[in-house]
Amino acid sequence: MKEVKVQIIGFGFIGQSFAEVLTKRREYLKRNYNLDIKVVSISDISGTIYGDIDLIKALRTMKEKGRIVDYPNEAKVKKSSGLGIEAIENIEADLVLELTPSNIRDGEPGLSHMLAAFRNSKHVVTSNKGPLAIAFKKLKEEAEKNGVEFKFEASVGGAMPIINFAKETLAGTKIISVQGIFNGTTNYILTKMTRDNVPLDIVLKEAQEMGIAERDPSYDIDGIDTASKLVIIANAVMDIDATIKDVKIEGIRKITPELITLAKEDGYVVKLIGEVCKNKLEVSPRLVPISHPLNVGGTLNVAVFYTDIAGEVTVIGKGAGKETVSALLSDIISIYRCR
């Protein structure tokens, strides 16, 4: 049995969803993969707890108090006001699960967490796309230099397999270009506008009330989130050295219900599409034929790979939400499967 000591940095929605799944899957992982995954520390903005952590108690603490340092006082679990960096530097572990919120301006604090993990010879599994969209090459190089793994399947398309799918399942096939919907919020908005013929601002308000869209929706509807994911695909799948500055971005703010109606009459839907090929990184609203595989509705994500041997290959899945945990889990398993 291989014991894997995991540090969770960032204990918001995804972190808690992971902990919840782990409480239910621990025995399954032991039985099927010979892996005993142990969470040895959890950090959030209030500080860090470390030691023999009971995940059920940690989850209850978050639900009731909202801060991890309010974990019940007990001898086997220590508390510190130190944040993620200190935890990574000082607590013994094999793997860092970096799940802090994505920041597209400078990638922080995720970027520093990842670099600290590599310096300390710890593998990193993350859903945080900010650092990758800004400093992919540097992160990849640091991981290699320190002989550890860097896995980020959850950062693009949530539960939809894309990075590992392209690199492993399609290994040997040349990927010429990728087109896809990589943002569930804008897909929800455009799908709803198409179905109900209502303006964007009304659907957006509703999406915010339902918790599908953020209070500041610009990250989604101005195409920045899609652009970050496109950069990760460009680097990881197509070996293109790009950052978010290289992406031509146009969001969906100007899309009108009238345009959607006209498009529909002509056999098209309007979707926010990210496209990457050798000379092009672009996010823009596009006309998609109704029968095209890119026409998926609701909050779904989709990617179409245009390849030389396999032709067109399409993957569809849930792009956000607690389903993302499946990608984190498969990344962790894949690290130890080869070791």
Add this chain to the structure above:
Amino acid sequence: MRISIDIELKDVPGELLRALEPIASYGGNIVSIVHLREEKKDKVPVHLIFEIDSQEKLKKILEEYEKRDISVLKIGEAKRRIVVTVGVVGHIIDTDLMDTIDRINEVEGALVEDLSLRMSDPEKESSAIFKVVLSDEEIKEKFFERLYEIAREKDLLIIKSISD
């Protein structure tokens, strides 16, 4: 170049092959054959489209047809029609719609064939779908270059189709 040709063949076995041989022997690539046998005459009209890389070779093929007693009814360059669908959002009418159409049509080989437009409110931005016919694939780049130039100038949003 792509040649469209209407010929007449005798309704006996092997005639079609006799008509295709000269094209093949000069390195032509046959794109389509429409054989109108249902017209029940002693001669059968056949419509052929093929690609050939020089006028010289085309001349040789036609000479060969004459020798083989194959009559040519009509010949011309075949046009491959490409229709590009583009969405546009902005003050399409106020920024002189006629001027927009004219400037697209000025691109050689491009022609605005259809336009559907909707306005929610005269003050607000309108939306449109343009259908533009291009005489061949190579015009596409020039057409989009012109379209984006107009869009920048008139502050219009262009929504391209997924295949463009």
